[in-house]
Amino acid sequence: MAHHPTFVSCTSLSFSWPDGTEVLDDFRLTVGPGRTGLVGLNGSGKSTLLRLLSGELTPSSGTVKVTGELGHLPQNLTLDTSRRVDEILGIDARRAALHAIEAGDPAEEHFTTLADDWDVEERARATLDRLGLGGIGLDRTVGEVSGGETVLLRLAALLLARPDVLLLDEPTNNLDRRARARLYEAVESWPGVLVVVSHDRELLERVDQIADLHDGSVTWYGGPWSAYESALAAEQEAAERMVRVAEADVRRQKRELGDAHAKLARRRRFAQKSYENKVVPKVVANTRRSEAQVSAGKHRTLHAERLSEARERLDSAVEAVRDDDEIRVELPRTSVPAGREVLFLRDLELRYGARVAGPFELRGPERVALVGRNGAGKTTLLRTIAGELEPLSGEREAWVPSRFLPQRLDLLADSLSVVENVARLAPGATANVIRARLARFLFRGARADQEVGTLSGGERFRATLAALLLAEPAPQLLMLDEPTNNLDMASVRKLTAALDAYEGALIVASHDVPFLESLGITRWLLIDGELRPTTAAEVRGTA
Structure with a gap:
């Protein structure tokens, strides 16, 4: 049987919120095996993209394709505080079946539910222990654990489910340093497709590539966060250099256009004086003046076009430089x-x-x-x-x-x-x-x-x-x-x-x-x- 590679992709994807705010338009992305860090400014659409890939949101147009099972850890995780830990882990039905069989109930539905997963409790406890949650009993409720433990609990459920594609949105939120270290280990050992949105530099140092979502499209950078930062800094330095070159070109084209205007004015004055001083006949003066106007007009049009092109190059160069506004407020x-x-x-x-x-x-x-x-x-x-x-x-x-x-x-x-x-x-x-x-x-x-x-x-x-x-x-x-x-x-x-x-x-x-x-x-x-x-x-x- 042929093995099909695991990936998640979207084609011609568009999405707008009900109030008309556009997030993505004709967006394309394909992510294969390995660890990918999805980065970008707040509001660029990272979390929305993960929700579209997971099926939580429906695109306005376009398609999403996922090979294999997909698991998603959302940014704002809200779990019902009355639910038990085993329910969150998705093993409550199998646990109940196992306990019924152990208590002597031979009903067929218990064996069907368990599906030979006789070590379900041991695997669950091992996974919890791996994430530092060994002290949390499977019968405890979510309301008894902290915010950080809730995130790890949901991650434990995903690790137990073993999806082919795992989407993590700010997974280190609320986690202390010990818990983060355990999450880093889980990320480093993930065998399939992993896409993580995070502002945690240490986590992003553990990815294989960075996908930078900016202005509605993705630019790929090989290596972890530090390699991305170096590459982006070099790009920005080059972009700023191009802005300076383009600005100098615009100034030069403005000067040359001004010179063209001045030259046209001088030719007009010279032709008028020649006619007034009767240096040449009127018909000759008019011909010269007409020829001068046509020549200077072409010259001026040429420089005006060059100035327009220089301004377009400047606009393109400026767009390549990322502008990060800062909050400036007095209180x-x-x-x-x-x-x-x-x-x-x-x-x-x-x-x-x-x-x-x-x-x-x-x-x-x-x-x-x-x-x-x-x-x-x-x-x-x-x-x-x-x-x-x-x-x-x-x-x-x-x-x-x-x-x-x-x-x-x-x-x-x-x-x-x-x-x-x-x-x-x-x-x-x-x-x-x-x-x-x-x-x-x-x-x-x-x-x-x-x-x-x-x-x-x-x-x-x-x-x-x-x-x-x-x-x-x-x-x-x-x-x-x-x-x-x-x-x-x-x-x-x-x-x-x-x-x-x-x-x-x-x-x-x-x-x-x-x-x-x-x-x-x-x-x-x-x-x-x-x-x-x-x-x-x-x-x-x-x-």
Whole structure:
């Protein structure tokens, strides 16, 4: 029997959101065996493309073809918290059949369901153990595991299913360093077709090739992320050099066109003077003037065409240079005076076991990094401070207006536009004021009217951040939970720029140590059962 190569491809693929926002048009892509990193700016269509390839979305036109079974780990993973672990792994029916047979029930349907998969539980536990989830029982519910463990649980289900094609969308979101290391191992050992969308440099160093989605088409680069960065830098340097050459050519063509105009004017004046001074007969002067005008006119037309061509070359050269807009925003209303009490906690017993022993104070515009392993209680602590969860015991008091940005980015209404969502949080601001402020967050014109449900992960994050920072009253305590999830490298720089402008107190929970270090953190706190001070150096080994 002939062996058919495994691949996933799309031909003449087009897709637009219901509001008319176009994402892809006549798009083509074929990915074969090996590990492919799909990169591109937020909003370029990476996650949408994976959803189209997986069949979750239906294209407006074009076809998608997949040879073999396909598995998909989406970016915003939401699992029913009441479901058991074995259900998520897809082995609940086989487990039930196995247990029934072991209990002495000889019904035929049990053997049919089990299909000789007698070691189903052992394989499941081995897979969980491989991903660091060995302590999670198959009968536990999803609600009992952390966000990072949920991602690993879904990955474990995919590894057990052994699909031929695996699509991963930001799989390291919410994962601590140990969990990321396990995911890296799973990626490196994947035998089939693997396409991963990620902003994690370490993960992208483990791929065989990079597919760069830019302006609706893909450019391929051999090797991992570092090779891609080097190649892209060389391309951009060459593109910028071509812009300089094209600009010089445009200036030269403008000068030559100006010279052509001046030459035509001189010939006209010379012919007129010759006629007025009766140097030549009138008929001769008119002939010379006519000939001069025709000659100069052709000369001028030639230079005008050359100038037009030079401008076209300049436009093409400029298009080849990637322009990365930056958020530029001033937020003086968020300012907190040095020494002002912002937050007070005392003997706080949190749900799921973590605690804050004794008194804890946050004063002035401090910048606190909250670190710890998956499931240690970082999100629980932030939600408790934000008032979303009640502590089991202890005191909690925030003395300034505060806002919390959760991992799931579920603060905005999908059916409303970016402008309408911001207006809900700032009811006293006029539409013109809101639009002017949103433009600083790179939502200009029609982009501000786009429905939130059609935004990419990075765009949605930027819209949520804008809504929080532009809210009334202005937040003087801002809490962020894994804010670099779903963000490409350029968007992380934009986030850093926005937070540079923030003048209030900041608490950021993250596993992304380089990002935390870029924020000017004044205090590092580790939560592992209890909250205690730590250092950046210690975090690099434990975060």
